[in-house]
Amino acid sequence: MKSTNLHDQYKFKSLQKVSFLICLFTLCIVFLSLDIMTGPSNLSFLTILNGLISPESLSTTDKIILWDIRLPDALIAIIIGCALGLAGIETQTGLNNPLASPFTLGISSAAVLGASCAIVFASVFTNNIPFLPAPILVPAVSLVFALIASLLIISCTAFQSGSKNTIILFGVAIMFLCNALTSLLQYVASAEAVQQIVFWTIGNLTKAGWSEVIIVSIIFLITLPFSLRNIWIMTLLRSGENQASSTGLNIERYRLFMILRVSVLTAFSVCFVGTIGFIGLVGPHIARLILGEDHRFLLPGACLCSAVILSFASLLSKTLIPGILIPVGIITSFIGVPILIALIFMRGQRL
Amino acid sequence: MTSLKITQLNLWYGKHHALKNITLPTLNQGDVIGLIGPNAAGKSTLLKSLLWPGNAEQITTYGSNDITHISRKERSQIFGLMTQSPPQASSLTPYELLWSLARALNLPLSNEVLQTTIADQLEQFGLTEEALKPLESLSGGKRQLVGLTMLLLRSPDIYLLDEPTSALDLHWRLTVLSEMRNIIKAKEKIALIALHDLNLALRYCDKLILLNNGELIASGKPLEVLTEETLSEVYQVEARIETTSNNTQRIEIIAPIKKQNRFHSKGDRNVK
Numbered sequence: 001m002k003s004t005n006l007h008d009q010y011k012f013k014s015l016q017k018v019s020f021l022i023c024l025f026t027l028c029i030v031f032l033s034l035d036i037m038t039g040p041s042n043l044s045f046l047t048i049l050n051g052l053i054s055p056e057s058l059s060t061t062d063k064i065i066l067w068d069i070r071l072p073d074a075l076i077a078i079i080i081g082c083a084l085g086l087a088g089i090e091t092q093t094g095l096n097n098p099l100a101s102p103f104t105l106g107i108s109s110a111a112v113l114g115a116s117c118a119i120v121f122a123s124v125f126t127n128n129i130p131f132l133p134a135p136i137l138v139p140a141v142s143l144v145f146a147l148i149a150s151l152l153i154i155s156c157t158a159f160q161s162g163s164k165n166t167i168i169l170f171g172v173a174i175m176f177l178c179n180a181l182t183s184l185l186q187y188v189a190s191a192e193a194v195q196q197i198v199f200w201t202i203g204n205l206t207k208a209g210w211s212e213v214i215i216v217s218i219i220f221l222i223t224l225p226f227s228l229r230n231i232w233i234m235t236l237l238r239s240g241e242n243q244a245s246s247t248g249l250n251i252e253r254y255r256l257f258m259i260l261r262v263s264v265l266t267a268f269s270v271c272f273v274g275t276i277g278f279i280g281l282v283g284p285h286i287a288r289l290i291l292g293e294d295h296r297f298l299l300p301g302a303c304l305c306s307a308v309i310l311s312f313a314s315l316l317s318k319t320l321i322p323g324i325l326i327p328v329g330i331i332t333s334f335i336g337v338p339i340l341i342a343l344i345f346m347r348g349q350r351l
Numbered sequence: 352m353t354s355l356k357i358t359q360l361n362l363w364y365g366k367h368h369a370l371k372n373i374t375l376p377t378l379n380q381g382d383v384i385g386l387i388g389p390n391a392a393g394k395s396t397l398l399k400s401l402l403w404p405g406n407a408e409q410i411t412t413y414g415s416n417d418i419t420h421i422s423r424k425e426r427s428q429i430f431g432l433m434t435q436s437p438p439q440a441s442s443l444t445p446y447e448l449l450w451s452l453a454r455a456l457n458l459p460l461s462n463e464v465l466q467t468t469i470a471d472q473l474e475q476f477g478l479t480e481e482a483l484k485p486l487e488s489l490s491g492g493k494r495q496l497v498g499l500t501m502l503l504l505r506s507p508d509i510y511l512l513d514e515p516t517s518a519l520d521l522h523w524r525l526t527v528l529s530e531m532r533n534i535i536k537a538k539e540k541i542a543l544i545a546l547h548d549l550n551l552a553l554r555y556c557d558k559l560i561l562l563n564n565g566e567l568i569a570s571g572k573p574l575e576v577l578t579e580e581t582l583s584e585v586y587q588v589e590a591r592i593e594t595t596s597n598n599t600q601r602i603e604i605i606a607p608i609k610k611q612n613r614f615h616s617k618g619d620r621n622v623k
Contacts, residue, residue: 006446006466006469006470006473006479006482006483007466007470009483010446010447010450010483013483096439232451232452232454232455233455235443235447235448235451235455236448236451236452236455238439238441238442238443238448239438239439239441239443239448239486239501240436240438240439240441242434242436243434243436243438243439243498243501246402246432246433246434247427247431247452247455247456247501247505248402248423248424248426248427248428248456249427249455249456250423250424288442292442292443292444292447292485293441293442293443293444293447293485294443294447294451295451
């Protein structure tokens with residue numbers, strides 16, 4: 001009698017969570033559509049609908065605007081949101097620290113350092129590496145730097161047998177080192193280069209095209225199943241590392257592969273669009289406050305929340321001041337922070 | 352009858368010899384063994400080194416098998432540890448926790464069996480009300496009970512309980528120990544329970560193992576181990592063993608024996 005009662009309540013709560021996920025998904029689609037429909041050139045709703053179904057019916061300019069600018073920009077917002085949300089929830093749970101995010105691990109700072117190097121020493125790179133076309137120079141170098149930082153973190157994790165505070169401290173150390181080196185570069189660079197670096201750092205979705213959308217999607221789709229395989233362990237970890245490891249599960253090994261997944265996700269996301277606010281911190285927190293700790297719901301929730309925020313930010317960046325595109329990295333914080341603070345106060349919960 | 356033999360257990364932390372060549376008496380199915388000793392005696396260390404030998408030297412035989420060198424995973428299927436610290440305060444609910452535990456460990460329980468098992472165990476330890484409330488809203492004692500249900504759900508062959516009653520009130524102290532005893536007897540398991548409360552140890556354990564400074568001082572029937580001499584020597588307290596009206600024994604602690612530097616050389620150590 002009692003068991004069915006309890007389970008029914010549990011099921012009811014699960015159903016509530018599923019319906020919330022469906023709402024989030026719908027919201028995602030809505031923002032994606034709105035994002036595609038907004039822009040400086042006033043394409044009508046019908047033109048866009050037509051253009052999406054049969055691209056040939058559009059004029060050449062409209063076709064370029066729709067297919068080469070708006071669609072990839074709108075899609076990259078969703079996919080980067082998902083990737084950073086996934087990376088965020090994995091780091092928060094895996095390191096058992098509400099402040100941990102893909103950015104605390106220093107990977108994004110390394111990406112910024114890479115981008116700065118590429119911008120300041122552009123001629124050196126292009127003269128010496130013949131197969132590196134100019135447009136992909138900055139993302140390529142920043143990706144290499146981000147991956148080197150990831151490698152450092154992973155080897156630290158492996159040698160330290162995965163103690164979580166050491167990983168965080170090491171990540172923060174890498175972050176400060178990279179920031180210092182970037183500052184040094186900015187100090188010696190020309191005014192023009194500094195401006196470029198600053199612009200890159202703010203984070204901007206318009207740099208992305210179809211190839212970026214496809215690359216980040218592939219990375220996300222490769223890592224997602226591995227995260228899903230560990231979904232029960234992640235839920236269990238929320239009862240504390242002591243409890244989880246006393247069951248005999250190899251938490252150190254889980255953490256090593258978690259860092260690997262997070263590193264790759266962050267490196268590929270950041271190198272294409274720059275450092276985008278703290279979406280990987282806020283998205284998972286919002287999802288956790290609403291959905292609770294069961295990672296079967298929380299993990300997709302964190303991805304969708306981050307995607308919705310980033311897509312909404314992308315929409316706002318185009319519409320806030322007509323004719324001017326505000327970098328999305330600035331907007332995400334403006335949206336994310338109030339939502340997070342409001343939720344914390346409404347729920348009165350600890351993180 | 353399957354029995355567990357642990358011999359020549361040695362553990363060093365750097366130069367510190369934490370467990371000194373300990374050979375435990377043979378533990379048989381249905382045995383409830385109390386592990387007693389003052390702070391830093393090595394009780395927690397011993398329990399942990401049974402689950403994760405790490406660099407501990409030991410020879411373990413279980414039944415007719417030498418299980419000294421089995422993998423970590425196999426070991427965790429035989430030994431189950433309830434750690435001293437209860438599940439951390441998060442917004443996870445006990446029900447979700449137990450469910451995820453069963454699924455993370457691939458316990459062979461169908462959804463229907465699992466839901467009744469969880470509900471029964473939560474009810475047994477008075478947690479039905481709290482089953483769907485976040486752990487952070489539960490008291491320390493309730494969370495300790497949740498920790499106990501986690502171990503019971505796994506139902507290992509050998510229960511290692513590290514201070515399972517430290518945060519509990521009087522009612523639940525007695526209930527937990529008597530329920531555990533019933534389970535161990537009924538399912539023919541083995542339990543090693545580290546306890547600070549000697550009267551509880553006297554009342555609920557079949558045998559006691561007394562440790563001090565990483566050494567085995569005495570083992571055997573509770574009253575053979577708990578004598579006024581050992582209490583004054585090991586625990587540094589003046590104590591008297593009394594026989595109560597219904598012919599059971601209890602320990603009356605009178606006063607600490609003052610001795611300098613008692614706490615200077617050793618503090619509580621955590622294994623990692």
